[in-house]
Amino acid sequence: MTSVPSKRYSDDVSLVVVLLDTNPFFWTASSSLSFSQFLSHVLAFVNSILLLNQLNQVVVIATGYNTCDYIYDSSMDASQSSEKGRMPSVYSNLLQKLEEFMIKDEKLGKEQSQRAIASSLLSGSLSMALCYIQRVFRSGPLHPQPRILCLQGSSDGPEQYVAVMNAIFSAQRSMVPIDSCYVGANNSAFLQQASYITGGVYVKPQHLDGLFQYLTTVFATDLHSRSFIRLPRPAGVDFRASCFCHKTTIDMGYICSVCLSIFCKHHKKCSTCGSVFGQAQSDTSSASDHKRKAPET
């Protein structure tokens, strides 16, 4: 960013931070789309974003199951020409870094062998992406419009819930939309909420063979042009909570007033923070509340 102070940024210049899910447990299990196919779609997409506007910038962060890392930053290697005249540097650099990352990820996985593995570290890569975007904001009043694109396949890791939500709210506060393209089997509740809260787009492609087309038609448009386009609408984001005691989704529940833990029925003591509760005064209090409120309305 610092290398091009004289460039003039208009509202259609984008910075796209792509979070690439490299969770090996998902990719070997997925039958419809192999990782190499997925990569080829994504690389072509990254290229097409860079082609749309010469000032566009793409950063790719790999989301592993043990670690996350930056694997590509278009602002870093803009000057480098293709090696051996064969392959543009986008590909070779990215793939090389990606392989290094996969090896590191696996090594870390061996070191702390028994980790929760089913899910990728979405919270880590989201946090990294937001840190990077804050740096772009700090770089001066002229900066590209940032957005985050999550390309996720593995399922949500419930232990990351608080961290992911923190990242989502931080993105919302700095007005960074989180787009998400989910290639896994079921819908991802994390990504649906992330896109809904931050004003991004959530897409779950029906035909994974045409992933590139989904990516270009939906996620390649800059933020300014989005207002003119009919993008996929969020369908039925479920904002109901699940209780901490049985993990069932509930319509109505009891909330601990101290730590906001959710329970489906009345307890004597909060299992999260240890507060001892008085009697179930919820109904009476809401009734008296209602009486108090009644005259105003």
Add this chain to the structure above:
Amino acid sequence: MTNSIAEKRRQQEDEDDEEDGDLEGWGERNYTDERSWEALQEDESGLLRPIDNKAMYHAQYRRRLRSLSAASNSHRIQKGLIRFLYIVLDLSRAASVMDFRPSRMAVVAKNAEAFIREFFDQNPLSQIALVTIKDGVAHSLTELGGSPESHIKALMAKLECSGDSSLQNALDHVHEYLDQIPSYGHREVLILYSALTSCDPGDIMETIQKCKKSKIRCSVIGLSAEMFICKHLCQETGGLYSVALDESHFKDLILEHAPPPPAIAEFAIANLIKMGFPQRAAEGSISICSCHKESKVGEGYICPRCKARVCELPTECCICGLTLVSSPHLARSYHHLFPIAPFDEVKPSCHNEPHLKSQKTCFGCQQSLVNPGNKPSLHVACPNCKQYFCLDCDIYIHESLHNCPGSQILGSTDKAVEQSLDHTNRANLHALKKDVQKEFKDHMHHMDCNFCNDMYFHYGCTPNL
């Protein structure tokens, strides 16, 4: 001070906007820039240099962070997350004094607006009400409510000052309302007091005792000078008393009240509150909303108990009185309960540790941690994951993000999942990983060909590009 980088950015954008539009009303900002000589200091050789604001700002921030974390470590982290706050604005004659530019009243209103927004951002389940003191009488400007816009609108519409101010009348007025709040809520009053006098009809000490008995936490921010009665009030009720030096100090002081205060067991009794998690109304359905009494299409939520329709969350159902929230509202408050540890400063000499020697960039934003002169600049390390971060990321992580990117990676080992993973599964994992590695190599190979069959690679594969 809780104003985050996001807030700074907002301001920055405001400024950008203002450039094309009206420039009036931004006079206050210009005054702060007039003291430009204060931003200079002399260096060793006697030359004038601008003060290194970044380091100073960061040191300030670290002091604050340390004091905060010390306070929360002393007892178990329990925060008053459900707050009922009355903001009392002193609109007496004293509020028109112009020692703050353009006047105390304008400065109070401007910062109260910022505070209200910040407050609801941090305490989505809490409620605010506004009270004004004018001509010795206290009036309710708005009732307790959870919508920042309605408060700000009411506040901006009623900005005129006259007469004396009365602390006792204000406290009596607020006490009347706060006494009815359910016991789990934290009752708070924040008084923005311009005057140096109070014109009271009776014994104010009795009123203070009454507030103490009702467990109302009273805080005062003074705009002129310290007053005994305000100090006494805050001491008795467990609040904070502070006097603002100038506008930016006032802003810091008022924003200090935005994060939830530590919950003191006797102030609010822990209880289970019944809440509803309404679902969104079906797209395109037409019904009458219970809050505005208007028929609306689409967008809206349906109370799970009485099936009434409300327009926005969080709110209280107008029909059955059930508190209606959505799960993100609860999640927004969770970071108060799981704060991240302050980062440790790294001395440039500590670079000899072998495993960290290679890290020359900030783990969060990839910014180089080495100054142009190949001298390492000031940076910090997370005590948890030992990764290095630049100062800007440090502030962003603690004030807005509330996640350490590095600790996400190393920490959070879920014992339950760990145990559920038996030996066969672990063996499978290794096989799976091998497959992926192989696939990778294949892919690299595939990328090397000059003309592959894959249509997407024509661009990449053609030699002349």
